[in-house]
Amino acid sequence: MTANTDSKSNAPTPTDGQTKPRKHVAAAYAILGIGAVSFMFTGWWLLTQRVPPPPDFAAFEDVDARKDAFFGYFLPLVEMRNQEILKLRAELLLLSENRDSLSGRQQRQVLQLAQDYEIEAFDITEAGDWDTLLRRVDVVPPSLALAQAANESGWGASRFALEGNNYFGHWCYVEGCGLIPDSRPSGARHEVAAFDSPQQSVQRYIRNLNSHDAYNDLRMKRSELRENDELITGLELAEGLTQYSQRGQEYIRELQAMIRFNNLDELDEPEALPLGTQTTQ
Known part of the structure; x- marks a missing residue:
């Protein structure tokens, strides 16, 4: 599933330069043009405005500067x-506690969500089905998402990132759905998916980890930690990415x-969450 085959060779290696996560947060303000505002406002701004395109990460000659730019752009x-997922999860917990008295509209919404998260034959009355859904509607630690984005996209310099906003190496299997890898074997049909924006790539990545059968071990580990x-950490959940x-x-x-x-593990700490979004794990 990785897209590294067509990435540029000038990407920083995992051991090139060391920067602090909180520096990445400060860089996000400058890159996204938000200014000195609270994280609560930052979340509102991202929800209501068009996020600017990413900077040219390859143009940064200084490794630390490129890392600040990359992590700063994707962290928000x-x-x-x-x-958004935590809010939805909280709503699901309430619905689960009252599953025997849900309105028709509420039942339809839950069934649609179960379908979106690729749960077959979801039964509103079955506690086990609700447990499965709640294991899927949960967060991905920032440390893991940022590390995978950097790894899969060559720190934003891969062909798939530049031409298709694909920062996580997602494949697709419908002709014309993305970009054909230069190294694709003869007879293979997969393409590397193309997205309209980096946000769409992030959303698809998180949904992929939360729904695909290949990452059931990751979800079970996350549920056990919760x-x-x-603390739900990227170091722990990475163990569920063997596939x-x-x-x-x-x-x-x-x-x-x-x-x-x-x-990056510091970003998984509760106090590292944006203002007003701290939650007990």
């Missing part, structure tokens, strides 16, 4: 999507190394 997009009131790349465990170790070296 990931956190915005997580905020049930034990433990994301043909490199398997090597890919997982690489992501974890990127998270540790760049201190």
Whole structure:
């Protein structure tokens, strides 16, 4: 599923330069043109305005500057999507507690959501089906999303990122749905999906981890952490990505190394969430 085959060779390696996550947050304000405002306003701004296109990451000769630009641009997009998911999750928890008395409209909404998250034959009356849905409607730690975006897109310099806004290596299988990899084997039909915007790529990535059968282990680990009131971290959930790349465990170790070296795990702490969105995990 990775898109690294057509990425540019001048991308920083996981050990090129070390920057602090909070610097990435400050960089996000400047890159997105928001100014010195609260994170609560930042979320509103992203929801109501067109997010500017990403900067030319390859133009940054300084490794730390490129990392600040990359993480700074994508961090608000990931956190915005997580905020939306947490709100939806809270609503689902309430509906689950009252599943025997849902209105027809509420039942239709839940059934549609179950379909969107690729749950077959969802039964409103079955507690187990609700548990499955709640395991899928949950956040992806910022550290994991940022590390994968950097890894899969060559720090924003890959052909698929530049031409198709694809920062996570998503494939598609309908002719014309994306870009044909230069290294695609003869007879293969997959393309690398093209998106209208980086936000769309982020949304598709999170939905993919939350719905595809290949990432059930990731979702089970996340649910276990939540049930034990433990922090949901990218270092932990990366272990559930064995099927994301043909490199398997090597890919997982690489992501974890990127998270540790760049201190991205600090972004998974509750206090790192935007103002007004802290939640108990």
